[in-house]
Amino acid sequence: MDDIRIFCNDKFEARRYLTLIEKELRRLNLSLNGQKTKIINLNPRLKKEKEAIADSYRKAFDLDKSKLSRFSKSRNVSIINEAFHLAIKVLLENVKENPTGSNSNERKLNQAITTIRRCVSKGVNLEKENNITQFIEEAGILMKERPWITPQVCTMIGVLDKKYISRKFWSEAIEIVLDAKFNIYPWQGYHLWLLLAKHKIDDVNLRKYASNYLDSNDETSRPIIAAMMIYMGTIDSDYRRVILRKYNEGFTHGNFQDRIALIVLRAIDSSEVSFNNDKIKAIHESLNYFKDKDLVYILVKRMILILI
Structure with a gap:
């Protein structure tokens, strides 16, 4: 629990409750932070003090934030x-x-993006929504400046029809994954490669970059390698044979990449795949049953689940 506010009739009552809290915390071997603990008069005489109090509580009780949280679940x-x-x-x-x-609006930004994704998945009509188009136009630049919101942006863009997504956005996304100046965080590249695969963005530079990167098989970039396998297998069905050869030769590292490879190879007959154990074989046989289905993905606790 953090930032507790207790409303009292006067400062004397406030002192009494503060003493009780300190006593209870000591019993639990805890203590209050003296630098953050203070008694505030909510009805001061000075106008400046009144404005400061009003501003602090306006942030604490954000009506828009409460509405977003409640309405999006309806x-x-x-x-x-x-x-x-x-x-x-x-x-x-x-x-x-x-x-x-580090600014205080990051949570509101993330909440807004999450709400948009939820609403779109529930069937909101976007035909006349010029504002969403305006955001998509700026989303690529936003991911450059604030890479930490990339997962939320990608999951939101992922549920939109491709016709709503501008060329400018794809140009920015491609630049992030190809340009070393922006391509800093593996997890950001992971989400972007999956998004490019989801919307089947076929680009010769992306193909060349992914192919060379997969050949290097950099063990320090397992998420990127996994997402590139999904991308190349989605864009180029012939490349699945390359993934098959690599998989049979022990190309993948760990369970995560193994399962990603099996998803890419879901259209390949199980008799052509070399399995380490019966469990992996059973997974592939299950995936093979859905071999004609498109990939979708959802964000769960900052991890991507790839589903069929």
Whole structure:
């Protein structure tokens, strides 16, 4: 528990409760942070003090944040639409804040993106939503400046129809994964390669880069290698034979890459795949049953689950 606020009738009552809290915490071998603990008069005489108090509580009790949290979980169409429009408003208000990674609007930004994704998955009509187009136009630049929101952006873009996604966004996404200046975080590249695979963005430079990277088989970049396997297997069905050869030669490292490779090879007959054990064989046979299905993916606790 953090940032506890206790409302009292006067400062004397506040002191009494503060003493009780300190006593109980000592019993638990804990203590209050004296630098953060203070008694505030909510009705000061000075205007400046009143404004400071109002501002602090405006941040603490954020109505938009509460609405987003509640409305996005509704099954009512009108409420879902309201949540969507509110999320767009919050998104555009916060998207151009100072991109240091430490400002107080990061949570609202992430919440807005998550809400948009939920609403789209629940069937919100985007035909007349110019604001979402405006955000997508800026999303690529946003991922460069704030790489930590890439998973949320990718999962949101992942549920959109390809027709809503601008060329500018794809150009920015491709630049992030290809340019060493931006291609810093393996987890960011992982999400972007999966997104490029999901929407089948076929680009000669991406193919060349992924092919060379896969040949290097850099063990320190297992997530990137895994996502590139998904990308190449999705874009080029013939490349699945290359993945098959690599897999049979022991190319993959660990269970994660093994399972990614099996997903890529789901259309290959099990008799052609060399399995380490019966469990892996059973997984592939199950995947092979869904060999004609497109890939989808969802974000769960900052990890991607790849489903059929």
